[in-house]
Amino acid sequence: MPASSAPPQLASPAPKVTHHLLNYRLRLIARYLILTLGSLIVIIPIYLAIVNSLLVPSQLAHQPPPFFPTNPQWHTYPDAWSSGHLGVYIRNSLIQTIIIVSLQIVTSVLAAFAFAFLEFPFKRTLFVIFLSTLMIPFEVTVTQNLSTISSLGWMNTFQGLTVPFLATGFGVFLLRQAFLSLPPELREAALLDGYGNVRFLTRVVLPLSRPVIAALAVFSFLGSWNQYLWPLLVSGNDNKIRTVQIGLKQLAATQLDQINVSLAGTVIAFLPLIILLIIFQKQLVRSLTAGSVK
Amino acid sequence: MILTPKARRKNWGLAALFLFPSLFIFGVFTFYPFFENFRLAMFQTPPYPGLPSKYIGFSQYASILSSSEFMQSLLSTLFFVLLVVPTGLLLGLALAVAAHKALRGMAIFRVIFSSTVVTSVAVGALIFGTLMNPIVGFLPWLGINPNPPLLQSPTWALPSIAAMAIWQFLGLSFIVMLAGLQSLPDDVLEASRVDGAGAWTTFWRVTVPMLSPTIFFGLVVGTIYAFQTFGQIDILIGSQNASQLHVNVLLYYIYQSIQGTNPDPGQAAVLSIVLFVIILIFTLLQLRFVERRVHYAGK
Numbered sequence: 001m002p003a004s005s006a007p008p009q010l011a012s013p014a015p016k017v018t019h020h021l022l023n024y025r026l027r028l029i030a031r032y033l034i035l036t037l038g039s040l041i042v043i044i045p046i047y048l049a050i051v052n053s054l055l056v057p058s059q060l061a062h063q064p065p066p067f068f069p070t071n072p073q074w075h076t077y078p079d080a081w082s083s084g085h086l087g088v089y090i091r092n093s094l095i096q097t098i099i100i101v102s103l104q105i106v107t108s109v110l111a112a113f114a115f116a117f118l119e120f121p122f123k124r125t126l127f128v129i130f131l132s133t134l135m136i137p138f139e140v141t142v143t144q145n146l147s148t149i150s151s152l153g154w155m156n157t158f159q160g161l162t163v164p165f166l167a168t169g170f171g172v173f174l175l176r177q178a179f180l181s182l183p184p185e186l187r188e189a190a191l192l193d194g195y196g197n198v199r200f201l202t203r204v205v206l207p208l209s210r211p212v213i214a215a216l217a218v219f220s221f222l223g224s225w226n227q228y229l230w231p232l233l234v235s236g237n238d239n240k241i242r243t244v245q246i247g248l249k250q251l252a253a254t255q256l257d258q259i260n261v262s263l264a265g266t267v268i269a270f271l272p273l274i275i276l277l278i279i280f281q282k283q284l285v286r287s288l289t290a291g292s293v294k
Numbered sequence: 295m296i297l298t299p300k301a302r303r304k305n306w307g308l309a310a311l312f313l314f315p316s317l318f319i320f321g322v323f324t325f326y327p328f329f330e331n332f333r334l335a336m337f338q339t340p341p342y343p344g345l346p347s348k349y350i351g352f353s354q355y356a357s358i359l360s361s362s363e364f365m366q367s368l369l370s371t372l373f374f375v376l377l378v379v380p381t382g383l384l385l386g387l388a389l390a391v392a393a394h395k396a397l398r399g400m401a402i403f404r405v406i407f408s409s410t411v412v413t414s415v416a417v418g419a420l421i422f423g424t425l426m427n428p429i430v431g432f433l434p435w436l437g438i439n440p441n442p443p444l445l446q447s448p449t450w451a452l453p454s455i456a457a458m459a460i461w462q463f464l465g466l467s468f469i470v471m472l473a474g475l476q477s478l479p480d481d482v483l484e485a486s487r488v489d490g491a492g493a494w495t496t497f498w499r500v501t502v503p504m505l506s507p508t509i510f511f512g513l514v515v516g517t518i519y520a521f522q523t524f525g526q527i528d529i530l531i532g533s534q535n536a537s538q539l540h541v542n543v544l545l546y547y548i549y550q551s552i553q554g555t556n557p558d559p560g561q562a563a564v565l566s567i568v569l570f571v572i573i574l575i576f577t578l579l580q581l582r583f584v585e586r587r588v589h590y591a592g593k
Contacts, residue, residue, distance in 0.1 A: 027493070028397075031392050031395070031397075034388065034389070034392040035389070035392050035393060035403050038385075038388075038389045038392065038403075038406075038407060039403060039406045039407070041385075041461070041464075042406050042407060042409060042410060042461070042464065042465075043406060045421045045422060045425055045461065046409075046421065048421075048424075048425060048432065049420070049421045049424065052424055052430065060429070060430050061429050061430060063434065063435060064435050065430070065432050065435050106315070107315040107316045107319065108316070110311075110312035110313070110315060110316070111312060111313050111315075111316040113312055114308070114309040114312040114313050118305050118306075118308060118309040118312070119305055119306075119309075120305060120306045120309035120310070121306070126313065126317075129317075129320075130316070130320070133320050133324050133325075135574065135577075136324055136325075136328050136570065137518065137521075137522065137569070137570070137573060139521075139522055139524075139545050139548070139566075139569065140328065140331070140566045140567075140569055140570045141323065141324060141327035141328050141331075141566070142327075142548070142552075142566075143327070143331070143334075143548065143551075143552050143559060143562040143563060143566060144326070144327030144328075144330045144331065144334070144563075145323055145327050146552060147559075148322065148323070148326075148327065163319070163323070164319070164322075164323035165323075166315070166319050167315065167316040167317075167318075167319035167320055169320075172316060197305070197308055198308075222411075222412060225414070226412075226413075226414035226415070226416075228414065228415050228416060228524065228525035228528075229524050229525070229545075229549070232528070233552075233553075244414075244416075245414050245415070245416040245525070246416075248414075248416035248417065248419075248420055248529075249416060249525075249528070249529050251420070252416075252419065252420050252423060252529050252530075259424055259427070259430065262420060263420065263421075263424060265420075266416075266417050266420040266421060269414070269416070269417055270412075270413060270414075270417045273412035273413070273414075274409060274412060276412065277405065277408065277409060277411070277412045278405060281404075281405065281408065284408075284411070284469075285408075285469050285473060288411070288466060288469050288470065289469065289470055289473040289474075289511075
């Protein structure tokens with residue numbers, strides 16, 4: 001009996017399994033197709049910029065366009081670095097970014113600590129005031145800030161470039177959330193051990209919050225390094241504090257025979273950030289998605 | 295926890311000390327300039343520098359908001375946002391769905407898709423400026439060789455800048471969507487699959503509604519991003535051609551009001567207020583709309 005009934009039972013699922021397998025294979029192929037197509041959209045512009053940065057100017061207008069540098073002109077990179085003053089601009093960008101990142105962390109840690117652990121009057125109101133800064137894009141205040149900076153005599157200075165950005169509502173919000181999620185027993189244990197607030201902050205809260213502080217640091221690094229409007233307004237026509245981004249604008253305003261050099265400059269400005277992305281991907285994702293998922 | 299009154303007061307002092315740096319910066323560089331806009335908006339900038347500015351009240355809003363230059367700028371801005379945000383979010387979602395499963399090579403794809411998030415506007419402008427350059431042979435090779443060239447054409451300049459902005463927004467959009475997908479509980483998706491729903495149905499009926507808070511977040515962030523577009527226009531178009539080529543978006547219009555030979559702080563203030571109000575309205579609208587969607591999906 002089992003022998004006779006077994007074959008049809010076995011026979012019928014078989015085509016279904018192959019059907020499923022085929023379906024799965026097709027879907028896998030479709031998935032990789034989308035992935036490859038997406039990668040091409042992202043990579044082709046970057047790849048062509050790198051290729052074009054290595055071409056002889058006469059090759060740039062060639063038909064069909066060269067998709068590989070047959071005679072790579074590596075000198076365009078030192079050219080962009082020295083004659084495009086990119087070395088100076090990168091130094092300026094680094095100074096600007098380090099000032100903003102480190103001081104943003106200090107101001108955010110202090111304020112977030114107060115909101116998370118201290119009791120004081122008007123706490124809720126003050127927190128709403130902090131949050132409301134997130135609703136005011138910097139662009140909306142740019143006109144007045146420019147005249148403030150100018151009347152302080154801070155045009156063309158690093159103070160002018162950085163001071164308006166030394167506090168961040170986002171940073172306070174992000175760190176406060178992280179501080180509040182620390183186990184409350186820590187606070188009690190610290191008090192029992194006779195820790196004051198400052199010692200509790202430096203010995204307990206800060207070491208435990210390193211990951212979120214790193215996330216804030218990466219976020220604010222990216223933001224300040226890539227700033228465009230404010231550095232353009234504050235650095236004017238002087239290249240004493242000109243940052244990379246504004247330097248690139250000048251490189252862009254060159255002749256066709258310089259396109260390879262200006263693209264070399266672009267690659268120089270872009271590469272460090274790609275490396276940063278690869279190293280700090282986790283931190284970056286954490287800060288960029290703060291507020292998107294609960 | 296019981297604190298003595300003395301300890302409490304000590305706490306207040308420390309809180310004041312800790313809050314002061316942030317409050318000071320916000321006061322001087324966020325709130326003061328924000329409210330100052332409303333005062334400046336009432337004063338007409340004199341035709342010659344050195345003359346005192348004249349109080350004209352709300353009539354300055356009327357004259358600026360009814361000008362054809364403002365209407366043009368507003369339309370360009372809205373068109374730009376409409377081109378960039380939905381496309382950028384859809385592409386980001388599609389790539390996130392494709393890269394969501396832990397399959398071979400996925401780490402590399404994820405880095406590639408995220409990578410445009412670190413490009414600055416200047417980097418993007420130079421890369422795409424060269425690609426769209428009519429002399430550099432890429433577009434002609436593809437058979438795209440319009441006259442006037444893309445970035446000098448009143449029809450194509452704005453969409454070209456938008457294409458660049460979509461490319462740059464893709465990284466952020468992908469990161470946000472992927473994080474959203476990864477936060478979804480697997481068992482719900484599994485359950486719907488066991489119920490016999492196909493992949494396509496599962497995606498639209500289960501995944502997308504559950505992802506709506508993420509999509510909402512992406513919409514708000516994307517809209518704000520698109521309204522802040524400035525650098526690409528400054529680098530690739532420049533102030534002489536911006537309004538003629540219909541790429542004079544609000545922020546660029548503000549920039550032109552404060553730069554150049556005749557700065558007009560009154561006009562810049564009115565435009566800043568308009569920019570603020572529009573971003574606020576968009577954010578609130580999206581919040582309302584998506585809240586209803588989330589609610590509906592939850593029923």
